Amino acid sequence: MATASGFSQSTDWKARYLPLLLPLGLLAVIIAAWQAIGDDSASIALPTFMRTVRSFYELIVSGELPLAFFRSNIALFWGYLLALAVAIPLGIAMGSADTVRKLVNPYLMILISMPLITVLPILQLIFGLGLMTRVVVVFIFAIVYIALNTCVGVRSVPVDLQEMSRSFCASRRQQLFKVVLPHAFPAIMAGARLGLGRGIVGMVIAELFLMSEGLGSLLSFYMTRFDTGAVLAIALTMVLEGVVVISLARRVEAALTRRP
Amino acid sequence: MLDNSPSIQFRDLVKRYGSEGGGSLLVLDEINLAIRPGEFVSLIGPSGCGKTTLLKIIDGLIPYDAGDALVDGKPVTGPGPERAVVFQSFALLPWRTVRQNVAFGLELRGIKGAEADEIVDRYITMVGLKGFENHHPSQLSGGMQQRVGLARALAVNPRILLMDEPFGALDAQTRNLLQADLERIWEADQKTVVFVTHAMDEAVFLSDRVVILSPRPGRIHEIVDIDLPRPRGEEIRTHPRFVELTQHIWDVLRGMIVRDQEVSA
Numbered sequence: 001m002a003t004a005s006g007f008s009q010s011t012d013w014k015a016r017y018l019p020l021l022l023p024l025g026l027l028a029v030i031i032a033a034w035q036a037i038g039d040d041s042a043s044i045a046l047p048t049f050m051r052t053v054r055s056f057y058e059l060i061v062s063g064e065l066p067l068a069f070f071r072s073n074i075a076l077f078w079g080y081l082l083a084l085a086v087a088i089p090l091g092i093a094m095g096s097a098d099t100v101r102k103l104v105n106p107y108l109m110i111l112i113s114m115p116l117i118t119v120l121p122i123l124q125l126i127f128g129l130g131l132m133t134r135v136v137v138v139f140i141f142a143i144v145y146i147a148l149n150t151c152v153g154v155r156s157v158p159v160d161l162q163e164m165s166r167s168f169c170a171s172r173r174q175q176l177f178k179v180v181l182p183h184a185f186p187a188i189m190a191g192a193r194l195g196l197g198r199g200i201v202g203m204v205i206a207e208l209f210l211m212s213e214g215l216g217s218l219l220s221f222y223m224t225r226f227d228t229g230a231v232l233a234i235a236l237t238m239v240l241e242g243v244v245v246i247s248l249a250r251r252v253e254a255a256l257t258r259r260p
Numbered sequence: 261m262l263d264n265s266p267s268i269q270f271r272d273l274v275k276r277y278g279s280e281g282g283g284s285l286l287v288l289d290e291i292n293l294a295i296r297p298g299e300f301v302s303l304i305g306p307s308g309c310g311k312t313t314l315l316k317i318i319d320g321l322i323p324y325d326a327g328d329a330l331v332d333g334k335p336v337t338g339p340g341p342e343r344a345v346v347f348q349s350f351a352l353l354p355w356r357t358v359r360q361n362v363a364f365g366l367e368l369r370g371i372k373g374a375e376a377d378e379i380v381d382r383y384i385t386m387v388g389l390k391g392f393e394n395h396h397p398s399q400l401s402g403g404m405q406q407r408v409g410l411a412r413a414l415a416v417n418p419r420i421l422l423m424d425e426p427f428g429a430l431d432a433q434t435r436n437l438l439q440a441d442l443e444r445i446w447e448a449d450q451k452t453v454v455f456v457t458h459a460m461d462e463a464v465f466l467s468d469r470v471v472i473l474s475p476r477p478g479r480i481h482e483i484v485d486i487d488l489p490r491p492r493g494e495e496i497r498t499h500p501r502f503v504e505l506t507q508h509i510w511d512v513l514r515g516m517i518v519r520d521q522e523v524s525a
Binding site: 158160161163164165166167168169170174178179182183 | 319347351355365
């Protein structure tokens with residue numbers, strides 16, 4: 001049966017299902033290979049896929065994983081919120097005033113290029129062994145891209161729009177809220193998404209290298225017991241969280257910045 | 261208007277663009293011009309004659325260096341509610357609908373709600389965009405976008421309309437249509453208009469007077485009185501006097517450009 005476009009029905013079927021089947025197929029191949037390579041007999045070998053899944057299930061049922069997950073993500077939540085609250089106004093200030101931008105830029109550049117792991121012991125000395133330090137780590141990881149993207153967004157307002165709003169006697173405040181910020185909004189959203197990704201990296205690093213009551217300490221605990229299945233399950237939880245959160249953030253960003 | 265004192269006046273106006281470490285460039289050299297209320301005046305000239313600069317000085321968007329720029333007898337210090345600009349690039353806010361764009365100037369003044377809606381609707385209809393109120397600029401043609409720009413400027417009811425090559429980015433057919441529309445709209449309340457253009461026929465079609473500026477530095481070369489009857493419809497374009505005036509302005513401009521090229525050769 002020919003469709004309106006002239007293609008046969010079988011081609012339509014392929015176009016609709018292939019984008020879904022291909023990634024799933026690849027995933028199935030990877031899992032099968034993992035299962036085959038894994039070795040559950042020796043405790044320090046790579047555990048099989050099924051062993052990891054079993055550990056994952058056990059950790060959830062015992063409540064250890066959800067509790068640790070919650071404790072770790074508190075740091076992400078507060079650190080990221082703080083980063084947004086500080087970096088967006090900072091980015092606006094940088095975009096609006098050249099002197100501010102020139103003053104702040106070097107420090108942001110340092111934060112981007114420096115391996116922040118090296119700073120962790122210092123932060124732990126200053127902020128102690130608890131949640132505060134992990135919040136600060138997330139904060140530092142997240143602020144850079146939020147501030148930079150906001151600054152770029154603010155600076156990229158077309159000259160003719162600025163002139164137009166001035167010609168209609170807009171005050172500086174009106175210009176900011178009615179022209180600059182709406183124009184910069186997509187850039188700010190992109191910066192927020194990138195900052196979230198960096199914040200998650202910061203959370204994971206803080207978990208692994210600092211004292212924590214969350215996923216990091218759970219990971220350490222099972223490492224000392226040589227329970228590789230549990231270790232892998234916890235590590236993959238962190239990875240999965242990153243993937244899911246980022247892809248959700250992408251969707252939110254796309255939905256909010258959709259222009260007709 | 262109660263009296264005939266000029267709406268806009270330039271007295272020995274000088275504008276320079278400074279360059280650090282080098283000599284400054286003289287952009288406008290002692291401009292003297294008086295524009296009466298309700299007059300439609302075009303500024304025409306080759307690139308570099310300062311016509312857009314002059315327009316921006318009237319609106320208070322850029323400062324001047326010497327002499328006077330007066331609006332209603334008072335020196336220009338910045339933009340004001342009695343003046344509104346229509347831009348060559350349209351300068352519409354892309355995230356706003358037509359209706360929201362037209363309402364922009366009113367919104368800045370705190371005019372909202374039913375009062376604003378009524379004004380916005382009136383001007384959208386006046387420029388011929390009824391039915392497109394909820395479209396975004398990206399969904400409109402260039403000519404329609406400029407109609408939005410015009411409606412936005414008219415909505416704040418300025419005494420002086422400043423138009424910076426408003427039809428320059430449009431094709432010839434759209435330009436002719438918009439010229440006719442502008443003429444019709446202007447006839448209704450005859451605001452003072454300063455209209456910057458490159459096109460001689462456009463200047464003659466629309467204006468009471470055409471000011472020809474020469475470049476580098478910008479000076480008034482000649483002021484041409486357009487003694488054509490109003491209102492002006494499409495038929496005026498073939499009127500012998502129209503053709504004569506257009507040809508004369510082109511001859512003057514051509515002379516300037518040729519001379520310019522000879523000097524630089």
